[in-house]
Amino acid sequence: MLTSVASRLGAIFILTGLFPATAFAEDTLNGADTAWILTSTALVLLMTLPGLALFYGGLVRSRNVLSVLMQCFSIACMISILWMAYGYSIAFSDGSPYYGDLSKAFFAGMTEDSLSGTIPESVFAMFQMTFAIITPALIVGGFAERMRFSGMLWFSALWFTFVYAPITHWVWGGGWLGEMGLLDFAGGTVVHITAGVGALVAAVVLGKRTGFPEKPMPPHNLTMTVTGAAMLWVGWFGFNAGSALAANGDAGMAMLVTHISAAAGSLAWMAMEWIRFGKPSVLGIVTGMVAGLGTITPASGFVGPAGALVIGLSAGVTCFIATQVIKRVLKIDDSLDVFPVHGVGGILGTMLAGVFACDQLGIFSGQGYAEGVTMGAQLKVQAIGVIATLTYTAVATYLILKVVGWISALRASEEEENRGLDLSEHDERGYDL
C-alpha cells in the first residue's frame, strides 16, 4: 500500500512539477481540489461527447455523419468499461517501468475513503478515464468515412490496451519517461502524439477513401464543426487546468496559457490561409484553435503567458504547413487531419515545453526546470519522450491493425463506402429533410 501511495505521489509530482515539499498534504482530502477535479472531469468528457463528435461529424460527408458520432459515442462507452476492468491498473499501478500490473483491476481496493494526493482516488481514476476516452476517439478522424464499425471497435480496444495504457504508465504512472523527468503536463505525448501517429498509421494501412484526392469531399456541416470546436476549447480548460490535480496557482496558470495559445493558434492559422489562399476560412480558424490547444497541452503547467503566445503562434503556422504537406504533397488520406494537427502539435508542444519552462527567458520565462537541469538536458529528455512515443505508437498501431484485419474486416467495401457508412453499417440516416 505504501509503495502504491509513493508511486501515486510520483505521478502527481510529474504531473504538476511541484516540489516534494508541497506533497505534505498526502493524507488529507482537500475539498477545493476535489471540487475542481470533479468539474474538470465533466469538462473533459464534454470534449468527446459531444465536442469532438460534433467537430468530426460536421467535417465528413452527410452520408457518414452518424458513423462518426457512433464511433465517438461507442468508444466513450467501451473505453470506460475497459478503463475500469484493467486500463487504470495498467496505467497507474506499480508494475514495471513499462507496464503496470493488475492489482487495481476493476478498481480493486478503491473505496470512498481512498485518496490520490488530496483528492479521492475515485475522482482521480474518473478524471484520467476521460483522457483515456478522448485519445482513441481522436484517431477516428484518421480513418473516418471508410472503416468498418466492428473493425473500429476491435482496433480501439487493442490500441487502448497496448498503446494508450502503457504510455500513460511510462509518463504519468511512475514509468520510465516520468522518472527521466519528461515534462508532459496534460498529454502532449500521452494523448496527442499517440492519437496523431495512430491516426496516420491507420490512414496508411486502411488506404485512401475511394476517390481521394481527385473527388471533392467537403465537410457537410461546418456549423456543427464550429459548435463542436467551441466545446473543445471550453472543455480543454478541464483537460489542462485539471491536470494540476489541485485548485491552485498551477491550475490557474495552466488555464490562462491554454486560452492564450488557443487564441494565438486560431489567428495564426487564419493569417496563413489568408496570405496563402486569399480568404480567411471558418474551418481554418477552428483548426488553428485545435492546433493551439493541442500544442500547449504538454507545456501548460510549465510555461508562462508570453511563452504560450509563442507556442500558440508557432502551432498555427507549423500545423497549417504540416496539413498541406501530408494531404497535398504526400497525398496521405488522414481524413480529418489528425496527425498534422494533433501529432505535429504534440511533438512541437513537447519540445517547446522544454524551452519555455526555462525561468531565464525574461518575459518568456516559465516555472523553471527541476533543480540542476539545464535547457539542453531537458530538451534531450523531451526528444527521447517524443521519439519513444512516436516510434512505439507507430509500430504497435501497425501490428494491431494487422491483427484486427485478421479477426475482422477493417475496411468497408467500395459499394458500402459509396452508399455511406450510416446506411451500410447502421441502417440509419443522419438527415431526413
Add this chain to the structure above:
Amino acid sequence: MKLITAVIKPFRVDDVREALAEVGVQGITLTEVKGFGRQKGHTELYRGAEYVVDFLPKIKLEIAVADDQLDSVVEAITSAAKTGQIGDGKIFVSNLEQVIRIRTGERGQDAL
C-alpha cells in the same frame, strides 16, 4: 396558354414574387435547383484542399399563364430578377396544352 419556366438567382425570389403578384399572377411553383450556365461554378477551399463546385444553387419558378399575360409576366420576371451580373438566369416559354383544376375539374383557361 403558356408555361413559363424561369431559373433565377435565389436572392431575387422575393422581388420576382412581388413583381408577379403586381401583374396578376395567381400561382407559382418554386423548386430549389442546381445548375450552371455561363457563370460556371465556383471554388471552395477546405484546409487548403480546393474543390470546384460546378453546380450553383438556383431557384426554378413555373408559372402557367394565358397567352395575353405572357409578355407582362416575362417582363416582370426579367426586370425583377436582373442584377446585370453573369448568372442572372434564363426564362423558358413553352406551349401549354391543357390545365385542369383538380378540385373542380375545370379545364383550360378557367383552371388558371
